[in-house]
Amino acid sequence: MTFTGFLFQALNGLSTASGLFFIAVGLSLIFGVTRIVNIAHGSLYMLGTYIAYTFATRIGGALGFWGGIVATAILVGVIGALIEVVLLRRIYRAPELFQLLATFALVLIINDATLWLWGPEDLLGPRAPGLRGAIEVLGRQLPSYDLFLIVIGPLVLLALHFTLAGTRFGRLVRAATQDREMVGALGVNQAMLFTAVFALGAGLAGFGGALQVAREPANLATDLTAISDAFVVVVVGGMGSISGAYLAAVIIAEVKAICIGIGVVDFGFGSVNFSKLTLVAEFLVMAVVLIARPYGLLGRAQAVVRSIAEPEEPLRPATPALKALGAVVLALLLCLPLLAQSSPYLLILGIDVLIAVIFAASLHFIMGPGGMHSFGHAAYFGLGAYGAALLVKGLAVPMGLALVAAPLVALAGALLFGWFAVRLSGVYLAMLTLAFAQIVWATVFQWEELTGGSNGVIGVWPPPPFDRTSVYFLLTLALAVIAVLLLRRLLFAPFGYAMRAGRDSALRAEAIGIDVKRVHWLGFAVAGAVCGVAGGLFAFAKGSISPETIHINRSIDGLVMVLLGGIQTLSGPIVGASVFATLQDTVMRQTEYWRALLGLIILLLVLAFPQGIAGALAALWRRVKP
């Protein structure tokens, strides 16, 4: 690529940076003041594009387009304010994890609402009235609309900067970002402030989305793509920093633009197509920044949030009653192949549930006792599944060996990603694990030669006698029982205690000689390996594995399972996974709008049963039998 071509790509990058900035800065502002990471921010951005499309096509002309963009920003701001008042206000004092889940529920609901309103087709808006042409820059044609985008980003940055520096509202925002409790103690109406900030952030996201209407079609997948991009930008720039958001947006957009600009390079031993590495490159930038500056380029260490975590009961060995219950359940499951002769679907459901149990139990292992809220557990599921499937298809390895290899592949991934993840905590850890899961997903999706790309790997069927559903069910049952008992054993062993010690008080744990990071790292690796077993079993159960089965939705499903069962009880993930997988296989298959249904279940869970099913049952048990 020539030097001028390079510069031209860089200019292109700047116009993309503006879009990234609008969504990231809103996310950052909202987090700074309310301490909520709004995963639904990408959905607001997506809504912006759809609403602006409607204005531009229904009203039409310059008024419909430019007026529509402004109206969209206001409208999305109002939607944001509504969300804040109706939902978020109820969960400001809830544990961080619940806040993240509640906003994810919004992602699901908004996505289905958009599908219902606008339909599944991509919608391409008209070109911008007045800016249809292009100007010549560096000997190439740069669309004038892109030039407009390049300029509008810094303009909004400046406007925000002066608002925050010079107005009373801005001072309150900055004060709340530093210490919101103190701002409340000084008599500021926090409710108003939070609503206003949320509306502003939402409006910015809507504005950013609306501006895209002339560049890219409105698309239902934008919400998750946009939020992952925004996470990266905010984490790189530093939570709560507005200039950081712009700086990071530029860096990320430039890295992507340059990757695309470089294209295919022949290294002699083989050629690498850099334009396919944009996702990986983006997350690599984030990983590097997080290691060098854990709070982002312009961010500061977060003030400790004085939230009230639910107190946890000490671990007690299983009571005889619980052991008896476990034995009865196991006996029933062993009999299931006999019962299922009349309805073979029962066994398939059973396999799904057992795989979900392994998945959820391994996630609970790091989330509960480890206190590490991974938002990317699907990565290890995917590594296990693809590891097993590719060994079978590529090297014709027998199933037994592939099922041994699955946890090993996942273990390798978990050791690598975990090493970075345990250096962070709270929302940063959540975002980093999510980012790693995106890397795995993107790699699988883009590396078509190896993984089959979006088609996935097909024809991964188990050999006889496991091709009979009943035998495969028993295999899954055996592995699930082993996995659950093994994780349980580890939790009662010194290693599990050390993990909890590090979670309860890292300072105290270090002061009695526990290397907390190392213990948590190994815990992360164990969870990843066990999760890999679930992935391997899944690949053989379905006969195939594709990128969509390891997407972020699976990570979130895992979180919902753990919370549904109750994070503080060891039986929680088992109960939660069983209920959730059964619901998913029965109720959710019945409706096209299963996402919204799942979202509503999550909201119900967060607002009404924060202890989960097993937790609520345990509390009830304690009350009945003192």
Next chain:
Amino acid sequence: MSVLEVRSLSKAFGGVRAVSEVSFAIGQGQFLAMIGPNGAGKTTCFNIINGQLAPDSGDMLLAGKNIAGLQPRAIWRLGVGRTFQVAATFGSMTVVENVQMALISHAGEIYRLWRPAASRHREAALALLEQVGMRQAADRPSRELAYGDVKRVELAIALANEPRLLLMDEPTAGMGAGERHDLIALVKRLVVERGISVLFTEHSMDVVFAFADRIIVLARGRLIADGDAAAIRDNAQVREVYFGTGKTFAGAVS
């Protein structure tokens, strides 16, 4: 022979010299109080000694071995126990499990994966709890304890690795007068029995003058006095940093 010898310890935060050329030594079995007005550098000094902060310069010799800049857990392994200003225990564990955790770590069993932790070192843990008067609460969740009791449990944890040196950052902060005396009397009794040296910071002068074998005084990051209670009480410079001029500790020591 001194257990810990601190030589010209310095630490600056930006332009503020929090600790500047501080040197002192703790003898075997000595009960040494570090006092000073707010902002004198006590906590910084403390956090350097326990490894939470690395010094800019200076040495710390623990029985002849330089421990400056080591991680807290490495320093603990060399036989230095500690308690925190705001007591920290493992809230999701029972009282006895808290102590067992320290004993497990001391025995090098952190990475054991099989035999349950609750069955390890239970007797030894109960014996330690007996000594701090918390035996009867052994199986209660530690987060339910009253604050004074948490401090006692912390002490049992700190004694689990049979330390030769115990670091206590404001051990009586947040406690009532009666509790305060009881706790320090308990510490004093235990360390005398076991021959442990103790370095503690303290704001309550009655405790300091009643129990400390020796007192060192910090002001603005510098060590300004080092001696027994009588010497410190009569030291003009110490009086000045605490009271300005003209007043004495006479009223503080009844």
